Amino acid sequence: MDSKVSKAKISSRKTKIVNQLKLNLRNKDLVAPCGLYCGECGAFQDGRCGGCISRKGLCLKYTKICKIYSCCVEKKGLRVCGQCKEFPCRKFPAFFDTPAWRREVLG
Structure with missing residues (x-):
């Protein structure tokens, strides 16, 4: 059970990082x-x-x-x-x- 929770947390963090990178790329003019x-x-x-x-x-x-x-x-x-x-x-x-x-x- 713990490994599933850990994998879910890691996946969530990766998604947040990817989304932040996409946001920063859209705002490169800033x-x-x-x-x-x-x-x-x-x-x-x-x-x-x-x-x-x-x-x-x-x-x-x-x-x-x-x-x-x-x-x-x-x-x-x-x-x-x-x-x-x-x-x-x-x-x-x-x-x-x-x-x-x-x-x-x-x-």
């Missing part, structure tokens, strides 16, 4: 050029923002275009930084080390 997933942002979840790509790199809380978006999408015509032959560059760690960004995203 992956910002830097790799952040905009779908997890409170502003997106509240319906106040459509994500980095839809806003052309303009974060809801800031008035400047994101330097990573500008370089990756506008300058180099790429979808994500990982596609760039120069990755990782100076812009990338500078962005993630910014205290304001860490406070906002990490709490």
Whole structure:
């Protein structure tokens, strides 16, 4: 009996994982050029923002275009930084080390 229950639990977990992967693939446009997933942002979840790509790199809380978006999408015509032959560059760690960004995203 226990093995049937265990197999059912494992099957259920696998189904959940597969469904989550399918959901993430459908929402690939919510992956910002830097790799952040905009779908997890409170502003997106509240319906106040459509994500980095839809806003052309303009974060809801800031008035400047994101330097990573500008370089990756506008300058180099790429979808994500990982596609760039120069990755990782100076812009990338500078962005993630910014205290304001860490406070906002990490709490």
